[in-house]
Amino acid sequence: MAAIALRNVVKKYGKGKQELQVIHGVNAEIAKGEFIVIVGPSGCGKSTLLRMVAGLEEISGGEISIGDRVVNNVEPADRDIAMVFQNYALYPHMSVFENMAYGLKIRKVPVDEIKTRVDKAAKILELSHLLDRKPRQLSGGQRQRVAMGRAIVRQPQVFLFDEPLSNLDAKLRAQTRLEIQKLHRELGITSLFVTHDQVEAMTLAQRMLVMNAGNMEQFGTPEEVYHTPATTFVASFIGSPPMNLLKNAQGGRAGAITGIRPEHLDIGTDGWQVRVETIELLGAERLVYGRLGDEQIIVRIEEGQPSPKPDETIHVRPREGRLHYFDAQTGRRI
């Protein structure tokens, strides 16, 4: 049985003339213990979807189950979930221990049990030596760990994360990502994690649910989403730099858009003619921005390969089996 099931989930805001549908029938079955990332651009509806699972937003249509219960009409407090937000407001006057214990205290969990759970969570999160500190005496990363600790001590069936890393700097984000992965390995709790950052999604997800404008574009492993994107949207959203999507590529199919990732083009003596415009240095690699006829194309050059110069004309060849085709009308993979 699915730990979480979304069945034709619809969300509308407002009433009458003001009514606006923002989620258009999402279906997904999430297995017990899976780590799922919901990813998409700003405004695509990912927070709304998460908040409906949490019970913070009403569901306008369809059904959400957690475990064997349909939760459409179940209060958030009774859904057996714990949520970690971007703005992880800790109580400033309480110590780390008290912050982590608070949710259990109001649920009248016995004092000994609270201590055991908080100590265990603190150990996992490497917060044991900070339990007496106040939030202002902690770094941003440590505060975020306390917020996660608050969720862990609840021992919920499901963790919901709403962009919990967006307030951290790049280095701390990467480090906290590793901690979240470790946490998931140790606890195995079914998790839904929302982010607009596709790199974060690719590195954290066991499966990712890619959203665009209220629609689920694809639900699959990071490998599936990268190697067989279901739509042109997914092809251009996942992967950095994005997949080249060409209307008039040589060897293309009638009525189809041809897709090729910048890392799957090789410079050689024959193939597509590309006029080089600019070169971008990315540490070990280079990105060549050029024109193929009247379309833009990006080619990635690996370390050690000779780099072309602006205004030069080069030849590039797509690697065997790396071309993708999408219906020019619908954008769907062919």
Ligand SMILES: Nc1ncnc2c1ncn2[C@@H]1O[C@H](COP(=O)(O)OP(=O)(O)OP(=O)(O)O)[C@@H](O)[C@H]1O
């Ligand atoms: N309370 C509300 N009333 C009306 N419209 C809303 C409300 N909350 C969200 N929306 C709209 O619903 C859509 C989805 O919003 P949502 O916050 O879920 O997007 P998101 O993908 O999480 O974006 P972001 O990454 O910017 O947080 C947006 O168009 C937003 O304007």
